[in-house]
Amino acid sequence: MPRPSSHVDEKLLAAARELLPTTGCHKLSLRQVASHAGVNLGMFHYHFGNKEAFLETLISRTYDEILARLEHTSQPDASPLENLRTALNALGRWARDHRELLMRLAADAMAGEQVVVNGFVKNQPRIIGTMVPRMMAAQAAGQLPAIAVPQLIGFIAGSITMPFVVGTVMSKFDLVPAPLLEGLENAVFSDEAISQRIDMALAGLQSALPPAAITNQKPT
Amino acid sequence: MPRPSSHVDEKLLAAARELLPTTGCHKLSLRQVASHAGVNLGMFHYHFGNKEAFLETLISRTYDEILARLEHTSQPDASPLENLRTALNALGRWARDHRELLMRLAADAMAGEQVVVNGFVKNQPRIIGTMVPRMMAAQAAGQLPAIAVPQLIGFIAGSITMPFVVGTVMSKFDLVPAPLLEGLENAVFSDEAISQRIDMALAGLQSALPPAAITNQKPT
DNA sequence: GGGGGAATTATACAAGTGTATAATTATACG
DNA sequence: CGTATAATTATACACTTGTATAATTCCCCC
Numbered sequence: 163m164p165r166p167s168s169h170v171d172e173k174l175l176a177a178a179r180e181l182l183p184t185t186g187c188h189k190l191s192l193r194q195v196a197s198h199a200g201v202n203l204g205m206f207h208y209h210f211g212n213k214e215a216f217l218e219t220l221i222s223r224t225y226d227e228i229l230a231r232l233e234h235t236s237q238p239d240a241s242p243l244e245n246l247r248t249a250l251n252a253l254g255r256w257a258r259d260h261r262e263l264l265m266r267l268a269a270d271a272m273a274g275e276q277v278v279v280n281g282f283v284k285n286q287p288r289i290i291g292t293m294v295p296r297m298m299a300a301q302a303a304g305q306l307p308a309i310a311v312p313q314l315i316g317f318i319a320g321s322i323t324m325p326f327v328v329g330t331v332m333s334k335f336d337l338v339p340a341p342l343l344e345g346l347e348n349a350v351f352s353d354e355a356i357s358q359r360i361d362m363a364l365a366g367l368q369s370a371l372p373p374a375a376i377t378n379q380k381p382t
Numbered sequence: 383m384p385r386p387s388s389h390v391d392e393k394l395l396a397a398a399r400e401l402l403p404t405t406g407c408h409k410l411s412l413r414q415v416a417s418h419a420g421v422n423l424g425m426f427h428y429h430f431g432n433k434e435a436f437l438e439t440l441i442s443r444t445y446d447e448i449l450a451r452l453e454h455t456s457q458p459d460a461s462p463l464e465n466l467r468t469a470l471n472a473l474g475r476w477a478r479d480h481r482e483l484l485m486r487l488a489a490d491a492m493a494g495e496q497v498v499v500n501g502f503v504k505n506q507p508r509i510i511g512t513m514v515p516r517m518m519a520a521q522a523a524g525q526l527p528a529i530a531v532p533q534l535i536g537f538i539a540g541s542i543t544m545p546f547v548v549g550t551v552m553s554k555f556d557l558v559p560a561p562l563l564e565g566l567e568n569a570v571f572s573d574e575a576i577s578q579r580i581d582m583a584l585a586g587l588q589s590a591l592p593p594a595a596i597t598n599q600k601p602t
Numbered sequence: 603g604g605g606g607g608a609a610t611t612a613t614a615c616a617a618g619t620g621t622a623t624a625a626t627t628a629t630a631c632g
Numbered sequence: 633c634g635t636a637t638a639a640t641t642a643t644a645c646a647c648t649t650g651t652a653t654a655a656t657t658c659c660c661c662c
Contacts, residue, residue, distance in 0.1 A: 164629055164637040165628050165629050165637075166638090166639085167638085188408070191619070192619080202642075203621095203641090204622085204640075204642080208640080213619095266492075269492035269493040270489075272485055272486070272489035273408070273486070274409075283557060309578070310575075312552065312570050313545055313579070316544045316545025316547070316549070317579055317582060320543060324537070325535075327492070327536070331499070335499050346530070349529070349532060358529070358590065359533070361590070362587055364586075365590075366583055366589070370578065384608050384609085384659060384660055385607075385658050385660080386609085388609080388610085411649070412649080413649080413650090421611095422611050423651095424613090425609090425611090433649095433650060
């Protein structure tokens with residue numbers, strides 16, 4: 163090892179990690195990253211081979227980093243529904259805290275960026291996968307209706323996270339008068355607002371008890 | 383008018399309109415559009431000046447087109463909540479029918495595409511604007527809680543539309559086994575599934591009656 | 603029927619991208 | 633002390649993008 167590494171690969175990943183929440187994957191230019199890291203462009207080919215491989219490890223690292231901040235609560239003595247409720251609250255606050263990054267990744271995924279989709283599919287078990295058993299437990303306990311899991315996940319995820327999108331877009335593009343902005347923050351991003359949405363979502367689901375006709379099965 | 387127009391501008395708009403749901407605005411290349419229209423690239427500069435202006439009229443036209451398919455129901459004799467419910471059902475089915483296009487536009491907007499955001503802001507009154515009065519009427523009638531409007535809109539919009547995103551992404555990227563795919567369609571995209579989500583969302587909101595503490599006002 | 607001029611084409615340009623490679627640097631080791 | 637060699641730089645290439653302009657086509661109208 164005639165010349166010790168100055169860990170340029172790590173510098174590149176760190177620079178890209180900084181840029182990611184504001185640019186997203188698709189608009190992330192390698193020259194921009196290299197310049198932001200104070201390093202030469204050629205290092206991408208040397209250390210990672212191509213952009214796709216670079217993005218792959220970048221996304222993998224990023225998921226590891228933010229998922230480490232997602233606390234996994236478990237209260238064996240609580241009912242399945244209450245277990246789900248606290249888990250959803252932790253997940254909702256976590257999503258709020260990383261909303262810029264997550265929104266960029268979501269935009270990239272919706273735009274068809276294959277690397278981002280793969281990254282989500284690979285890490286989704288650590289996010290959604292922890293919720294599904296709790297949902298199914300609540301269903302088994304008769305605390306949630308026996309509706310199809312995608313319908314269940316979509317309903318809950320949407321009711322919790324869509325206000326984040328609305329609030330973020332509204333404030334980023336100045337679609338709300340300045341004096342109301344702080345009120346918007348409180349009404350959408352606060353712990354209480356998140357908790358309220360989760361309570362409303364779960365109560366809404368319970369309104370569909372007893373089991374509705376919409377299941378995962380094709381109608382006969 | 384020495385040489386009559388062969389309406390190349392309309393051909394370009396039509397070609398772009400066809401490509402839009404599969405490519406989105408950002409990935410829409412002018413050469414691709416021109417080639418798809420069987421027309422020369424230079425016509426963009428001649429007829430529209432630049433890409434932004436072209437996208438502007440394209441998006442404006444597109445909104446006009448799909449919004450014409452959005453039926454505006456009004457039943458003066460029904461309660462505010464029932465009025466909102468039927469309006470939401472019409473809106474939900476409309477969103478489902480145009481989900482590819484709307485998801486691309488949403489991805490573009492979330493990615494920061496200014497033209498798309500402007501287009502949404504300009505046309506949002508014809509979509510959300512028709513819902514807000516009904517929501518506020520239901521609030522005034524005590525049928526919905528007095529929570530902040532962004533929270534209300536986000537909650538309802540998310541619970542209705544997020545399952546579309548989940549279902550679309552899952553099927554587009556083959557994340558669900560083929561035999562379950564038809565069941566997914568029924569469970570998420572059917573009229574009944576939409577209606578069920580709306581019922582659950584409204585019931586969930588009603589669970590927050592009497593008025594909760596989360597309002598648009600900054601806490602004192 | 604041949605100018606005139608708008609509509610359309612062909613083509614070039616500058617800027618940006620990812621990729622690749624030769625040249626240079628800098629250090630551990632003989 | 634000098635050399636082998638991994639790490640880094642400088643630079644060029646091929647491609648795509650939007651933009652611009654000169655050249656050509658084609659039809660109305662005098």
